[in-house]
Amino acid sequence: MSDEAKQTDSCVDFGILNSLLGYRLRRAQMNFFSKFSEVCSDLGISPGLFAVIAIVDRNPGLTQTAVAQALGNDRSAMVAAVDKLEQMDIIERRAAKNDRRSYALFMTKSGEQFFSTLSNRVMEHEKAMAQRLKSDKEVDWLLDALDLLAKD
Amino acid sequence: MSDEAKQTDSCVDFGILNSLLGYRLRRAQMNFFSKFSEVCSDLGISPGLFAVIAIVDRNPGLTQTAVAQALGNDRSAMVAAVDKLEQMDIIERRAAKNDRRSYALFMTKSGEQFFSTLSNRVMEHEKAMAQRLKSDKEVDWLLDALDLLAKD
DNA sequence: TATTGTTATACTCTATAACTATA
DNA sequence: TATAGTTATAGAGTATAACAATA
Numbered sequence: 001m002s003d004e005a006k007q008t009d010s011c012v013d014f015g016i017l018n019s020l021l022g023y024r025l026r027r028a029q030m031n032f033f034s035k036f037s038e039v040c041s042d043l044g045i046s047p048g049l050f051a052v053i054a055i056v057d058r059n060p061g062l063t064q065t066a067v068a069q070a071l072g073n074d075r076s077a078m079v080a081a082v083d084k085l086e087q088m089d090i091i092e093r094r095a096a097k098n099d100r101r102s103y104a105l106f107m108t109k110s111g112e113q114f115f116s117t118l119s120n121r122v123m124e125h126e127k128a129m130a131q132r133l134k135s136d137k138e139v140d141w142l143l144d145a146l147d148l149l150a151k152d
Numbered sequence: 153m154s155d156e157a158k159q160t161d162s163c164v165d166f167g168i169l170n171s172l173l174g175y176r177l178r179r180a181q182m183n184f185f186s187k188f189s190e191v192c193s194d195l196g197i198s199p200g201l202f203a204v205i206a207i208v209d210r211n212p213g214l215t216q217t218a219v220a221q222a223l224g225n226d227r228s229a230m231v232a233a234v235d236k237l238e239q240m241d242i243i244e245r246r247a248a249k250n251d252r253r254s255y256a257l258f259m260t261k262s263g264e265q266f267f268s269t270l271s272n273r274v275m276e277h278e279k280a281m282a283q284r285l286k287s288d289k290e291v292d293w294l295l296d297a298l299d300l301l302a303k304d
Numbered sequence: 305t306a307t308t309g310t311t312a313t314a315c316t317c318t319a320t321a322a323c324t325a326t327a
Numbered sequence: 328t329a330t331a332g333t334t335a336t337a338g339a340g341t342a343t344a345a346c347a348a349t350a
Contacts, residue, residue, distance in 0.1 A: 015210035
């Protein structure tokens with residue numbers, strides 16, 4: 001490898017990208033995503049599926065559309081997700097009481113146990129990442145800042 | 153709509169998701185992404201293409217592989233990106249001096265002008281988002297925090 | 305008419321493997 | 328043998344449109 005080529009290895013000027021929240025958000029999120037996958041891939045759970053489980057766990061009886069709206073997804077994306085989670089015996093569809101068009105989503109018994117294990121893993125990962133910041137105060141501050149940037 | 157169903161609209165408990173940096177990062181990044189698209193879609197530039205242009209603008213003569221490594225992408229993804237940017241007369245491939253396998257990437261004259269316009273738009277968008285935070289100090293702090301979370 | 309779940313579809317982004325021409 | 332660019336391909340994620348059953 002020539003010296004000229006070697007320059008390209010680590011001396012790249014990121015210019016405007018360095019000052020862009022959007023770019024840094026993307027890099028940070030991509031890192032979180034890949035780390036999450038490492039931690040949870042053997043359990044067959046992606047970040048998206050984790051979010052669905054977390055919502056159903058805390059809000060038993062929600063419809064598929066309601067979960068989709070909460071997560072900012074389209075209803076059509078819920079079908080495959082709930083199919084998979086039902087196949088894994090984590091979530092179950094039950095006929096809704098007042099509306100025969102919709103299903104109510106509930107955790108199964110084994111699903112609750114699974115989510116407990118899963119949450120512990122995710123929290124460990126989260127803890128390791130949060131420790132890169134100086135204090136718990138800074139983590140809270142970051143959570144608030146990200147919330148501001150997520151709105152509309 | 154029944155009262156029972158109405159509950160699902162905005163009274164969803166996000167549980168553990170609320171305290172997860174990973175989830176909030178995802179929501180914030182998705183918002184940035186869609187806003188960026190609104191601002192730049194008429195120019196035919198996605199966040200990914202913008203990053204490529206920004207790197208080439210500041211580092212003329214880099215190879216495709218070097219740009220890919222800087223951005224954390226695979227080389228194969230660069231082909232279509234550079235094809236499009238070359239078609240738009242923003243970037244051009246030139247034969248590399250010492251290595252006939254590789255191209256050196258450079259901005260075209262019109263590309264530099266285009267990037268100037270583009271950067272102004274992106275900076276406006278960025279400014280609007282940054283103003284959601286309390287001060288410039290907080291923005292700098294956030295940039296540093298995101299940088300910490302993006303590493304390995 | 306409007307809404308729920310569903311299906312089909314497509315589009316983007318991304319990663320992998322294999323090929324070629326060079327090194 | 329190793330690397331740069333390329334191609335083909337496949338997977339995940341996401342969004343749109345249309346349909347049947349139901350409201």
